[in-house]
Amino acid sequence: MRLNKYLSEAGYCSRREADRLIGEGRVTVNGLRARVGAELGEADKVAVDGQTVAPRTPGAPNKRKHVYIAYHKPVGVTCTTEAEVAGNIVEAIGHEQRIFPIGRLDKDSEGLILLTSNGDIVNEILRAENSKEKEYLVGVNKDVTDQFLRGMAKGGIAMHGQTTLPCKVSKIGPVGFRIVLTQGLNRQIRLMCQHFGYRVKRLFRSRIVNIPIGHLKPGQWRKLTDAELRGLLPNRAEW
Template identity: 30%
Template sequence: MSDEKLHKVLARSGVGSRREMERWIKEGRVSVNDAVASLGDRISEGDKVNVDGHPVNLIFDREATRRVLIYNKPVGEICTRHDPEGRPTVFRHLPPLKEGRWIAIGRLDINTSGLLLFTTDGELANALMHPSAQIDREYAVRVLGNVDDAMLQRLKDGVLLEDGMARFTDVQFFDGEGANKWFHCVVMEGRNREVRRLWESQEVQVNRLKRVRFGPLFLPSDVRSGTWKEMSVKEVNSLSKMLELKPKKAPRMSIADKQKLERRYKKQRARRQEGD
């Protein structure tokens, strides 16, 4: 029986991201077989793990499935599970899981809409969010103000922001006449409000911002605001291969579960269409 690193198993089991699990272990919030865990500990299937005193249903590598959702986040939702102010969160419309939990891959601020990915697999989430993966993000942005070629070149060359240099790896005019114009821009990092801050550094105002691509994944036209679509096993395996991750088995779903999932997806689309 092979063993695995504790923080990886916890992340795969949906408790949180790998970084969170490492931090929680350091803080003494995790125990293995009634002993406080240490960073770097390894566990096997016979071990009992508690987080904050509560037992965790562990998912080891050989039994893990890898599911990915593409979600079209509307403006006004926040990327946390619970909000003390009672604001709606991106997790409220996601399909329930029998085990584990959905992990958000990155985040978008409350005023940004568009493509947001969720997965059940902490290894995939870590691979997509790690800087070494060099995953680019593309945004459609509507700005108010005069934009000329010199400004676009400055944005590509690099601008000094309060947290260091930042730049667009590409920025192109897309549509619009008059003062409001649409551009598509690409960044390699996921720094807080980076796209907005880059434009604002040039004294133009961002009044719409939508993420349309995350790495090789585009926001599908049939995924309306506030709804999701699950990637097929073939698509997930292709993404895993690109990230040099070994493929995982497909989730076991009964015919009834599949039909229920399809009805849920059709219902959420109909609900959003009624609201348009």
């Protein structure tokens, strides 16, 4: 088994995050610094920052193998698992198991974010080609015009070496709009608005795929229901 897959299946982090940790020299196998792409034998001992990472014990039949939660992230919480970062999301939630966020919301944004101990689903949910919808309510600093809405919906705005895809946009008030994205570029909505001369004053994520934020108040979290998980992971064996 590849080392990054081992860390993911152990619930420590996603495969992408595992490769980063390995590249930084923070992962050892049998006490020796590991390399990216390393393969493990059955008896190999893995540690991150000197702490042993044990393999996950398979769950009992009909029970979940992993943790899946929905969290209402308040403004000011940072979506990182780095313990030294003040206000990090893991510390804010205080879950008894090791979990990490699926994607991110920037520190100045609020709303729904999912967290899990199952690193193998992260890329599946985030990849734009899978058309996983994310819905946001946005407040800006001036009147929302039809021209602005058409421009936002059309796509083709350059950022981070890519261009935005067409998306759904609708007006919800004089200075507010709803937008549904299937991309997750860094600060995408803020940069899209900036392109048209607007400044985001409030950004709230209300839905990810089939999972609404519902009645969660800022700082509250709940477990995902079986119906919500089926929308994310139709194959129950992955739960």
